[in-house]
């Protein structure tokens with residue numbers, strides 16, 4: 001039986017642990033709080049992040065990282081992106097030498113502007129063929145309800161991607177392989193920022209034309225950044241690009257979308273943070289995505305607008321006027 005460690009028992013870590021168990025793996029699910037691990041083991045439910053969902057018996061919760069990591073063929077990382085570096089430094093001595101590190105995270109590190117796979121490579125000193133990412137239109141709550149979804153597992157080494165694909169393929173979860181790690185990660189991180197923008201537009205009462213325009217131009221600026229970083233353009237038309245963007249921008253289950261909607265309705269940043277219980281990666285990553293784009297000379301006007309609203313307190317109506325009055329351009333420019 002394939003042994004998998006999942007670090008992070010939030011919504012997605014828990015739901016993906018369920019997918020792995022349904023696919024036949026034995027899963028150790030790590031979280032910081034011993035009492036939550038005990039509750040999960042005794043009730044089979046994670047009441048804090050996935051209430052009402054019964055976890056398979058093959059998922060065992062623990063608060064001991066050494067116990068979680070023991071003999072893991074795959075080590076899945078599902079903590080908030082900005083906490084990965086510190087957490088992984090702590091876990092690294094506990095990990096099996098040949099374990100494949102799998103990122104579920106959709107963020108870019110503040111300060112360094114690094115993708116999660118880059119942080120993993122640096123902190124765990126792991127080669128490309130031991131680092132994979134999983135990304136796509138995978139709202140945790142829907143997956144936990146075993147509603148059908150497709151996804152992408154990306155690794156520079158296709159054989160490793162195929163092994164991971166087999167480890168998480170179930171009748172309701174259909175992973176495709178890809179070797180474009182950069183494109184898959186960028187698609188996941190930037191769609192959170194565009195999800196915020198669409199949420200803000202929804203909160204302001206703008207219509208479907210505005211939403212479609214933000215999604216499409218959002219994908220255009222994601223692809224521009226991807227091209228500068230060497231990603232495969234086809235990735236952005238796939239599940240980790242367009243697919244994830246559509247799910248996030250259209251679903252009330254999306255935390256980033258909901259966060260934006262609250263801002264667009266007139267809540268302050270502090271009020272919005274206060275009513276948000278779970279991780280909305282775009283709130284921090286809008287800044288790091290913009291930094292990354294700046295380093296590569298790439299224009300990302302929607303991302304910049306989100307930074308202006310979220311972090312610089314620009315009123316959404318003023319930001320909208322500025323976005324609409326940018327100089328006229330050719331669509332492909």
Ligand SMILES: NC(=O)C1=CN([C@@H]2O[C@H](COP(=O)(O)OP(=O)(O)OC[C@H]3O[C@@H](n4cnc5c(N)ncnc54)[C@H](O)[C@@H]3O)[C@@H](O)[C@H]2O)C=CC1
Pocket residue numbers: 008009010011012013014031032049078079080081083087104105106107138139140141277278279281
């Ligand atoms: N929820 C979803 O539908 C999906 C989420 N993701 C990504 O998965 C990653 C994790 O997100 P979720 O599970 O949704 O978040 P969540 O907010 O539901 O859970 C976060 C988990 O991390 C833990 N945590 C928070 N701060 C920590 C720290 N400093 N050290 C260690 N653990 C800490 C929390 O206790 C919790 O277990 C994010 O990057 C997100 O973008 C990706 C696809 C789907």
Ligand SMILES: O=C(CO)COP(=O)(O)O
Pocket residue numbers: 106136137138139140192195244247248253254255256257279280281
């Ligand atoms: O990444 C997701 C779906 O694929 C979840 O989006 P949110 O983090 O905005 O909820």
